[in-house]
Amino acid sequence: MKKIELSIRPYRVEAVIAELCREGVPGVTATEVRELRRGVSEHIAYRGVEQEIDLLPRMKLEIVLHDDLVERIVARLLDPAPGARANRDEISILPVVAAVRIRTGEIDEAAL
Amino acid sequence: MKKIELSIRPYRVEAVIAELCREGVPGVTATEVRELRRGVSEHIAYRGVEQEIDLLPRMKLEIVLHDDLVERIVARLLDPAPGARANRDEISILPVVAAVRIRTGEIDEAAL
Amino acid sequence: MKKIELSIRPYRVEAVIAELCREGVPGVTATEVRELRRGVSEHIAYRGVEQEIDLLPRMKLEIVLHDDLVERIVARLLDPAPGARANRDEISILPVVAAVRIRTGEIDEAAL
Amino acid sequence: MWALVAGFLVMFMQAGFMLVETGLCRAKNASHTSAMNFLIYPLGCLGFWIYGFALGWGNWWNGPVAPGWYASLGPGLAVLNHGWGLGAVTDATGAATGAFKYGILGLKGFFLSPSVSDVGVMTIFFFMMVFMDTTATIPTGAMAERWAWRNFVIYGLWIALPYCIYANWVWGGGWLAQAGVNWGLGHGAVDFAGSGVVHAMGGIIALAGALVVGPRIGKYDKQGKPQAIPGHNIPLVVLGTFILAFGWFGFNPGSTLAGTDLRISFVVVNTMLASITGAIGAMVALEIKGLKHDPSMLCNGMLAGLVAITAPCAFVSPWAGATIGAVAGILVVYAVLFIERSGIDDCVGAISVHGVCGLWGVLSVGIFANGDYGAGWNGVVRDEMVKAYGSDGVRGLLYGDFSQFLAQSLDCIVVFVFGFAMAYAWFKLSNRITPIRVPHDVELEGLDIPEVGAPGYPDFTIRVVGSRREA
Amino acid sequence: MWALVAGFLVMFMQAGFMLVETGLCRAKNASHTSAMNFLIYPLGCLGFWIYGFALGWGNWWNGPVAPGWYASLGPGLAVLNHGWGLGAVTDATGAATGAFKYGILGLKGFFLSPSVSDVGVMTIFFFMMVFMDTTATIPTGAMAERWAWRNFVIYGLWIALPYCIYANWVWGGGWLAQAGVNWGLGHGAVDFAGSGVVHAMGGIIALAGALVVGPRIGKYDKQGKPQAIPGHNIPLVVLGTFILAFGWFGFNPGSTLAGTDLRISFVVVNTMLASITGAIGAMVALEIKGLKHDPSMLCNGMLAGLVAITAPCAFVSPWAGATIGAVAGILVVYAVLFIERSGIDDCVGAISVHGVCGLWGVLSVGIFANGDYGAGWNGVVRDEMVKAYGSDGVRGLLYGDFSQFLAQSLDCIVVFVFGFAMAYAWFKLSNRITPIRVPHDVELEGLDIPEVGAPGYPDFTIRVVGSRREA
Amino acid sequence: MWALVAGFLVMFMQAGFMLVETGLCRAKNASHTSAMNFLIYPLGCLGFWIYGFALGWGNWWNGPVAPGWYASLGPGLAVLNHGWGLGAVTDATGAATGAFKYGILGLKGFFLSPSVSDVGVMTIFFFMMVFMDTTATIPTGAMAERWAWRNFVIYGLWIALPYCIYANWVWGGGWLAQAGVNWGLGHGAVDFAGSGVVHAMGGIIALAGALVVGPRIGKYDKQGKPQAIPGHNIPLVVLGTFILAFGWFGFNPGSTLAGTDLRISFVVVNTMLASITGAIGAMVALEIKGLKHDPSMLCNGMLAGLVAITAPCAFVSPWAGATIGAVAGILVVYAVLFIERSGIDDCVGAISVHGVCGLWGVLSVGIFANGDYGAGWNGVVRDEMVKAYGSDGVRGLLYGDFSQFLAQSLDCIVVFVFGFAMAYAWFKLSNRITPIRVPHDVELEGLDIPEVGAPGYPDFTIRVVGSRREA
């Protein structure tokens, strides 16, 4: 099993999650994070002082999946990336050793 | 070493963490997240518009443990899951390659 | 590829991230978390009731890196840990299977 | 002096509007919405100071309302005697007395020029300015989260125009007030504290604005079903409503312009009763529809009650005040649903609260007015009334003066048609000067940083990353 | 007119209570707590309008207090002359004058019926209504985060009952006010602006409510040691306290009901001095106990000072005002700790601030009143006093009138017994109609969504997940 | 009576200051900043009550200002007749009349002792106390996020000293007011509502404090370039500014101390015009500098306009009021930038808003005063003026009285030198008693918990971890 991690701009969350659900993903965990990507920054003017902010608000999505689903989901995530600005989103895929469904205690693969 | 990840309803955090400490877990990291589980949603009425919310506030716990502890901890987490409603919590277990204690620079297993 | 996770006191974020960027790290994801470390607690007095708080606000940093960089970054993180109080910060290193750059669809190593 | 204190309270209502609107919008637009509500006060006042006051009250002294009602503020007001209208009235000596059968515009007192620098005029200026600001703030609520900053700034300077022209017609001795004298329509348009002039006008401009600017992205899904976009801070909304209710005690009683008028205690009690029955009416309506008692709807209910009682507050007895409030409370719940379903996106329900209940307030004068007050209002003294009831006060339908109801309905129609036309035209025009709506992705990301440069709730380490310079 | 302006300020205190309570409760209950504080204002007023005013002030004109004190509001008040009591007083002609030796209830003016529609009555109605709302809001603070919404709604309608009956006894010319005339207890129960009638009563009802509803889950651990459940927004609490302090300037000076009374400046200075010494008293108390100066306790200190000065404000000299405030400030810190340790969970310290310090305020009249003011209060003019001091003003223990202190202590006992009994019975009864406490897991998850349908701080993408339909 | 109501509004401004400062500071210091703003009110009043009032107004009756201006408050004020100064004036009989050519200190009325317990004195006491608190609160804004709590507490008690001494010189009939009589400098230092006495003094003390305490950690990077440290809640800042604008209507008109003075409506209109042109001036300045319209700067603009109009509000005509406000609005934007670049860290711009624009306000009296008002001010009636203009009102440069401008500039220099010296000395001294700045890591972690024991926005499960006991 794998855990896919990607962080996207907050307004895209609805669209991306709807996509994932349509793909039959069992669950998604979304976390508000601040993310620094080299070269990506926003300009603010606060009391006359102009400044670049690097740590920008993003939404980190975590999806735990069976291996077979991983390919399909990553593909789905790649093409529907709308948004005019150069989208330098990235996806990290981490290995998940086991997933246990608390209520039934089923171990490993069955949990999802 | 392994990292156990599970997200639970916010009010259960105190009970679960107290349990974990009693089990001698070195540390726990808790993060406020919004989680989507298929079939789990809440009903709100806002200015006359009724709606189902899917992304529900949960608390994601992350615990980094030695392998031997993992079994005991997961077992502990399974049985004390109180709460009337069908509890479809799940635990994901990820492999941790190494843990380094910053102050002393000890590498790997010793860090915890 | 590896993902380094560490949580530090919020005020150290600027210094640590500046360090990491100087080391050429492609990106950092920071999340506000509450962290429990055995033995670390703060004392508050609220309406006459004195209490120890355990779940202390920390900033969890996640950095996805090529394996070769990992050693250098972990070393960098160890030495510059200023701060008078006993700094029992820890770093967890998790394996990352693959990273995919969304825009171009490049798979694996190339993404960073 | 009393009018000044009341004016302070009305000025404070700006803070109430700001809180309600900021609370009901999303956090990513918090700074933009509060900045809009902040700046509308200076912008609106500027417009009013330059041309608004002159247009509205320039010819005030000649209007029918003058002799009876404002005496308390001293002779100084006679200086407001220059205007323009249809059917110039020549007095006995044939000289144009400056009065008109159908007054349309006042033309005296631009920039508060020294020619009108009299203590009484200053008081009226101040009082009417804060009233105008209330109207100016209402549309910002309906068009929040998508209104471009520059377009908003010019709107701020323009808003005084429609308000003051209409105010001239009703308060400044214009033709609507003269409807009683000219066409025998009861006492002409009677609007004690501005349900019509302030709230209905504000609601209608909000309607026009919401139509021109269009709904927020994500408000309506493909099937056109409205999605709930809840605000980010309900306690602020409740605080804002309390501040508005507090300010409203300056709004209604202040309109007597003279502290000596004992009628004030009736006005105060009516205002309070309407506010409580408004909130309870909304609660009951929610209960009937099987919905939970959503705090923001309860707040709208109270505001609706207050808006509705603004016109009739001095003319009705307490039980009638309570009924007007209750009807407004129920009306607002259905109005909010109706408007949402009909594709008009109004973040705070401004159109339903101020527009719909404002019109209901104007009409309610024509129904519930009990004739105890308002003798000689708008210069109308009808002998048959005096014979029948001892004094020709403002009477509604239930008290035997049907023509008053006609006058009120005329008032409603005029405010709707005039207000909507002016506003719609302006928003379309201003759209050409500078786009009324922010670009697509600015609206998605949140208006705070692109439009006003500072996020609403920044508070996270803002860093100039050393790396970029080296990298 | 002055009473109306003061009434506006007192009405604004509702916003202050809302902020303090919402700030001291957890974010998951923010929307529920603010909605409770919002709706108590309409609900309380409704009860007051229907039956409260009549019960409290129906027989006001016959009570001893009438002739001297309220003259400023005009003859209209004579209309409030119908009530019920023990020992009917027959005037010279034997006809029941409607007055009673021991007035208990007023029976005139239900629904503000036209029979009482006089300008003066309206003012008293408005003023007393906003006072009543202050009492109604206090218990919501003590029972927040666990009080079921439906039970709260019926509480809102009921609260006018105990308040008005007790108010009749003290202010409406009832037997407590007549204690002076009947039993020679000084001037009878003297309570200038309502430490006893408003605050002590509110605090006691809060006590009864907190007992019936029980502590919050997690407040006391297994060993019964209180756990700190800090609120979610301290700045709101401080803002709320400032609004309350601002409103209080309407609360105390307003009770003179006549702007002409020069005594007002003493009342104002006393009120301010008590508020500052209250906060500093709390700071000193915290310092002695070795605790840090916790902002919420400092706020409670200032509120305690204000509550305590409410009764004696017109009768004491400035230095006494400051002392009363200081004592209240220290008292409240110990009261909060005592109540927390004794197993009663009060989120905002309402019981200690309003209950304990309210009683202290009532007693302090009997100690510090310096006789400069209040001649002929409650219809009591004792010749020996006039001989001794030139005029029979309200005198406390330190100024030679022990019987006044007795009257005040009687007042305290009565308010405690009567208030607690009525409230306890009501809460137990209402528990049967609809459960007073929310179900276990609703309290854990947070009352916002299940009880009032909208989370306090929603602002995150609310989504109707497409998948469910297909899945 | 009017002065009391105005005083309530000025007291409410404390809440406005609290909101602006808390909103512009970071969340980790929210509880500390709001607690500071809360406690300054009691601490400041305490100091004022003990020694402040006596020092400032003890010799008020003998000062030149006495006869003309305060008559409305009754003869009681004659009791304030004991003070100290240079050049004692002996009346005809040679007996020291207690008056001085150059009054420096008043010495009557410590602790509001019974000797001064008169209704008029109480009113002045209350009014001047809330004014003093405004000055006390200004420095907390400039020194927020790094000011140690204990040092702040003693500052709170000390602040009354410099304020009252200076107030004596200008308002209490001291030598600055007598500058007109003694040295023929127009009407002496004229400061209607306190641009100089309250705001400039507050700004200068803030300047001294910011210098002594030093900038926040992270404010200036190694090259000394200012970094933006944005606050945590912009809507609170806007609400605070509205509350301040609302309170300001008590600040300026209240200073007439008598409700009867018709001049009030001019004061009110001037105050409003200055506030709106202040905000628009700031907007224009931001536009010129190519910056986005940052809400916090717009708020500073409105506050700057209000600060500047405080001194001249009764003496200038409306167009002049608007100009003063516009200049202040532009001035404040450049002042904020200048101060930030010159290494002085001022979280809320208090030094620029109150200090710089306060001085501008004082000077503007000497430029724009149009002589319609203020005849016989400070006891100065110059026959040549009476001949020339019919009455010797306060005239500025543009209206032919250059000497008035000199008096105002003298006033500015004195307030700067005196204020800065006293404040700088005090902060240095107090630093020795208890360190003025919090330790390094406390400032980094946030002052809430170490300094005042409670985090600003706690609301997360606070747990006593069972494990520690077993582990």
Ligand SMILES: Nc1ncnc2c1ncn2[C@@H]1O[C@H](COP(=O)(O)OP(=O)(O)O)[C@@H](O)[C@H]1O
């Ligand atoms: N070093 C890193 N640590 C964590 N996440 C990273 C790292 N480098 C890239 N990422 C990933 O990059 C993506 C963020 O890209 P993003 O900043 O959203 O691009 P853009 O903002 O241009 O759309 C996330 O998927 C995040 O997980």
Ligand SMILES: Nc1ncnc2c1ncn2[C@@H]1O[C@H](COP(=O)(O)OP(=O)(O)O)[C@@H](O)[C@H]1O
């Ligand atoms: N696809 C997924 N991605 C991340 N976490 C998941 C996923 N599927 C299940 N989970 C896990 O499911 C649990 C959440 O279950 P939860 O929604 O709390 O059940 P319930 O709300 O009924 O108690 C968490 O442990 C979470 O880590």
Ligand SMILES: Nc1ncnc2c1ncn2[C@@H]1O[C@H](COP(=O)(O)OP(=O)(O)O)[C@@H](O)[C@H]1O
């Ligand atoms: N069981 C655990 N689960 C997650 N993180 C842990 C665990 N044990 C230690 N850590 C790590 O410990 C570090 C937190 O140390 P910290 O509490 O910040 O020390 P200090 O507060 O003394 O500086 C983080 O790097 C965190 O990832």
